[in-house]
Amino acid sequence: MSDDGEFAASLDSSLSSLDGATTVRHVRTPAAARAELVSAPAAISCIVLAAPTAAGDEGAFVRDIYTQGIDVPVVVAAADQETATRAVEAGATDYVVRDDDPETMSWLAFRVERALGECTLARSHRDRIEQQRVVSEIGTRALTAVDLDSTLDHAASRVRDVLDASSVTIFEGLDDGAFRVAAAAGWSANRGHGLAAAGGTQAVETYRSGRSTLVDDFDDDERFEHATGAGPSGPKSGMSAAIGGDDTRWGVIAVHGVARGQFSDDDVLFLENIAAVVGAATERNELKSALSEVLERMDEAVMGFDADWRVTYVNSTAEHGLGMSAAAVLGTRIWDSVPESAVFREEFERAMERQEPATFEQYYDRLETWYAVRAYPSETGLSVYFTDITEQLEHEVEAEQYGRMLAAVADAVYALDDEGRFAAVNPAFERLTGLERDRVIGSSTALLTENASATDGSDEAFASTSQGIVELDLRTPDEGVVRVEDHRTPLVVGGEEVGSVGVLRDVTKRHRYERLLATLHDRTREMMGATDRQAVLRAAVDACDEVLGDARTELFVFDEADTSLVRVGAAGTGLGDKPVGGGLDRGGVWDAFVSGEVRVIEIAPDGGVVDGVERVIAAPLGRHGVLVTGHPGTVAPDEVDVELVNLLSATVEELLDRIDAEAELRERDRRLEAQNEALTRLDRINATIRNINQSLIRAPTRGEALSAVAKHLVDADDYAIVWHAEARDVDETYRPTSDAVHGADTAYADRLGEVASAEPLFPLLEAAVETREIQVIADVLDDPAWADHRGDALSYGFRAIAVIPAVADDRVEALFVVHATDPDAFADDDGLLTDLGETVGYALAATGRADAMLTERRTDVQVQLGGDRLSLSRLARRVGRAVSLGGVIPNSDGSVIAFVASDAEPEEVVAAGRDIATRVRHVSTDDSGSLFELRLPRESLFETLYASEATLRALDATPTQTTLTAEVPERIRVRSFVDALDSNYPGTSLLSRRTTDDGTESPQTFAAEMREAWTSRQYESIRAAHLAGFYEWPRRSTAETLAETFDISAPTYQYHLRAAERKLVERVFE
Structure with a gap:
């Protein structure tokens, strides 16, 4: 029971891997579970309860099960120990605490499988006891019932009940090879219903062979056919047993079930015992049918015959038997007047021929009577006395059939009279106890008590038991001990208890x-x-x-x-x-x-x-x-x-x-812990490298750059001492200067001059210069070559050493010697220190490099644009807030992509921009405001700037005015530039002008050179990135959003952007 379908499916899978025959029924609520238990209690062998339930009533559910008398184990899959304890206190038989470990479900399946086995064993024990009782009950009824039909009906009904079968049918074999239904339970066949001999069916094959058969699945079993009309429809399994021996076969009893594998070998043994009892009852009935009427009306009959077999005398009993009066019979030949009397002729003639008295028994069909015939011959005739022995023979037949029944039962069976003396035992009793029948019959139960003792210690348990079940330890003739189960029931005849019948079953193995x-x-x-x-x-x-x-x-x-x-x-x-x-x-x-x-x-x-x-x-x-x-x-x-x-x-x-x-799991945790430590260390290294990169950008000289790198490294928690050296200075006489050593006290700084020029450190320096690769000593204390330096390591707190070369263009610019506090501090650095060396190397190589620059004079102009023709002016008026142009990217069709910033609400800007631009998109928002991308139609302002070779520096619009700031080459007259603007935006006025003179290469010259180097797509990509805040931190746009601007894929955009960046970097550093 669980509201988690995934849990039920997982349990079903785990149980299937253990035993594919186990079937799981999934219910979600206690009410549904109770309904299942009430409708089919025998089909359920274990309840798995996922706790806590949604209502938290798992304890009440368990108590309710056992209060209703439902004997089925309950295994609780609890979320925690407290829930499991509550369920066990309520009566749960076992529990498992669930966790995330997938093996828990396998363990739960094992516990459920064990509970199923214990439940099956207990039910099997109860079933065998009930079966023993039913065999005894039907046997008693067979001896005392008036007619055979009631015995057969009772047997079919009781067998169906005790086996929980869908149907039970008792077939009688007929002389023509067909069968008739003698009794049935569980389906609509009527007594006397005739069936043709269906060759190949289970019942027919059992009748012919005399061997019991068991079928677990009719669909898979190819031994037999399931004939339509020969039994109920829809059975999945069945078994059958022959009734009667090979010479006296009477019929067959067939049992069917709706479940596959419903019956066991023990059930077959039970059915064979029932078949033996039914067989004895049918044989008894056949004899009784022939003798019953004779027993009701006949006395002894006497007849006399002359030498010619004419009747000379009959008494009234004989008259009644012959069916005619004496007058009609006297003087006639008996063979002629009563043809059926010919059955006596042979014996009568033999007696006359030998003239010796003859005594024999003969059945007379007409009267359905058995007679003991005594014939006395003489020279003149024969005198015959007919004694009715029908009742006597019936008793003998009953005794014989009862003996057959007892001999056929596999368990030891005995009968006691009303005084507790043994009246009958079967051969199985003799084999089990080692006592011969002649010694047992007539003896009291004390005879068996000498060799049997109850398992509870009572030596009189067998003698004192009148009914019920008792387990005994029985000593066998070979001095062994077997455990037996004694099941005794009263024997009632005519409403009076005349004794008892018991069954001893060897349960030693069980x-x-x-x-x-x-x-x-x-x-x-x-x-x-x-x-x-x-x-x-x-x-x-x-x-x-x-x-x-x-x-x-x-x-x-x-x-x-x-x-x-x-x-x-x-x-x-x-x-x-x-x-x-x-x-x-x-x-x-x-x-x-x-x-x-x-x-x-x-x-x-x-x-x-x-x-x-x-x-x-x-x-x-x-x-x-x-x-x-x-x-x-x-x-x-x-x-x-x-x-x-x-x-x-x-x-x-x-x-x-x-x-x-x-x-x-422990090893995984250890690896994760180690990985976390490594990631933490890498994170600290990354932070240090970022700080170093910033310092390298700001350092004006090579020396300050070296010192900045060393200071940042020694400030990191993992490194105790860092010092640097110029690669060209490293030789046997090298001594690091004091300003090159960071993190060490004066004493150790002075010793470094000695240490750096000697083994084992100096070879590391040389190797770093020669190989241009980082050199590492993982643990100074464990490396024999560093034995003389262990004192320094312990005194100054370092365990590992790395020599990091600063490499640029395959040339080592400098060395950094790092003393780390932990062993293996340089392991798993993911190449970051090597990358750091290359970054520092290129920074050092670039320091001091100067290029010749050209000088150009330009005029800074600031004007106020008139009118409201400008798109940016109209946008500012509509949103009622200031709007600034960050930059534009021209398109081939004359339109431009403008990047606009404003502190207005993004939704308002987007709504207003739809009336001004062909496309508007909100790019990002930060503390300074929001950035927008607008695709504007052809704008005269930008054409004027382009024609005047002017550079746009700023374009700011408020709801009341718009201000333009631009750089105009000195050769362009400012008045002409302002007039050109005024022609498109009437009312434009000059606010200020200032001429500048830059002694270095002008930005315009540099920009022109870069514009020449870039392709059109590269220029558009890098300019869009700059204008959209792609290079700000945090970034105000992404490559994906910029790619949408050009209607291209992100990888394609990044390809053009990387190409533009590479050319720009090469231009700056070469």
Whole structure:
């Protein structure tokens, strides 16, 4: 019961991997679960309750189940220990605490499978008891019932009830090979319903062969046909047993079920016992039918015959028997007047011929009577006395049939009279007790009490039991002891109790199985506390030896390196001192391990597997190994041994899997912790590198750049001392200056002059210069070459050393020697320190580089544009806030893409822009305001700027005025420029002008050179990125949004942008 469908599906999958025959019914509420239990209680063997439930009433649900008398185990899958405790206190039989571990579901499936087994065993125990009672009940009814039909109807009904079958049918075989329905329960067939002999059906084959048959699935079983009309429709499984022996076959009893595999071998044995009882009843009925009328009306009859077989005398009893008066018979030949009397003729003639008295028994069909005939011959005739012996023969037949019934039953059956003396026993009783029948009959129950004692310690239990079920320990003739179950019921005849009938069933195997199963359960619970593989393996060996008694057990684990099974207990395993030998990679034990199936195999006693054992159980432990056990000598393991070892091996496999999973989890946690530490260290290195990059940009000189790098490195938590050196200065006489050392006190700074020019540090410096690669000492304390420097490491707190070359264009500009506080501090740096060296190298190479620059004079002009023709002016008036133009990108069709900034609400700007621009888009918003992209139609302002070679510096519009700031080349007259603007925007006026003179290369010259180097698409891409805030931090736009501006894909846009950036960088640094 769970409201989580995924949980139910996962449990179904786990149970299927253990036992594909288990069926899971998923319900979501307690009400639905109760409905299932009420409608089909026998079909449910276990309840799995996911707790807590939505209503939190799991405890009330469990108590309600047991209050209603529903005997089914409840396994709780609890979310926590507290919920599990509440459910167990309410009556739950077992629980598992759920977590995120996928192995938990496998463990829950194992616990559910075990609960199913225990429930099945308990139900099987109850079923066998009920079956014994029904056999006794039907047997008693067969001896006391007036007619056969009621006995058959009662038998069909009781068999259907006790087996929970869909139908039970008793067929009578007819002389013509057909069958008739003698009794039926569970389907609509009427008594006497005739059926043709359907060859190949289960019932017909059972009738012909006399052997009982069991079918688990009619759809898959190809042995028989399911004939339409020969039984109920829709059965999935069935069994049948013949009624009567080979010479006296009467019919067959057939049972059908709607579920596949509904019946067991024990059910077949029960059906055979019922068939034996029914067979005895039918034989008794056949004789009784022939004699019943005679028993009601006949006395002794007397007849006389002369030598010619003419009747000379008949008495009234004979008259009634002949069906005619004496007058009609006297003087006639008996063979002529009563042809049916010919059955006596042979014996009568023999008596006359020999002239000797003849005594015989003969059945007279006309009167349906058995007679004891005494014929006395003389010279003149024959005198015959007919004595009605029908009743006497009936009693004899009943006794004979009852004896057959008792002999056919596999269990020991006995009958006691009203004084507690044995009145009858069957052969099974003699075999079980070792007492002969002649000695038992007439003896009191004390005879058996001498050899039987109750399991509760009462020696009189058998003698004192009048009815019910008692378990006894019975001593056998071979001085052994078997556990028997005595089920005794009163024998009532005519409403009066005349004695009792009992059944003794040998339950030794079942009792042993239950006891060993309980022991295995206890050992399993103990093993669950084991925390390592060795403890589990030791406990498995001990449990196996304890459960199987005198068994000898060995464990073999799979060695993946050698792909063989290696004995546990060999030297070094911690489980004793046993011969190592070679690993097993062939033979029966290996085959069992490979197949994954429990097998009983034969091995040589000296084969090195299990000493002194020839037949062993090989139980695989999954991928871990195999458990091998057996009894000494040639004693073969029985089915109970195999099943118990199978359960034990499954538990050991689960525990080993759990321990491995926990170990893997711990190792994963360790790796994650190490990765987190490495990522944290890399994050600190990244932060340090960013700071270094900023300092390199600001450093005006090479020396200040070197010092800035060293200071940032030593400020990081991972590094204690950092010093730098010019690569060209590194030789045997090199001494670092004091201003080049950072983080070290004066004493160690002075020692560095000595240390840097000697081994082992100097070779590291040389290697860094020669290879242009970082050189690392992972741990100074563990490196023998640094033994003389361990004192410095301990005193100044460093463990690892790295020499980082600053490389530019395959040339080492400088070296940085970093002393780290932790060992392996430079491991897993993901190449960041190497990248840092290259960045610093190029920065140093560029320091001091100067290029010749050209000088150009320009005029800064600021004007106020008149009118409202300008798109930006109209936009400012509509939103009522200031609007600034960040820049424009011209298009080939004369339109421009303008990037506009404003502190107005983005929605208002977008709404107003739709009336001004052909496209408007909100790019981003930050503390300074919002950025928008507008595609504007042809604008005269930008054409005037282009024609005047002017550079737009600013364009700001408010609701009342618009101001333009631009740089105009000196050769362009300012008045002409203002007039050109006024012609398009009437009312334009000059606000200010200023001429500038730059001693370096003018931006215009540099821009012109770059514009020449870029393609049109590259220029548009980098300019759009600049105007859209792509290079600001945080970025105000992304490559994806900029790609939408040009209606191209993001990768294509990034390709053009990277190409433009590369050309710009090359132009700056070359």
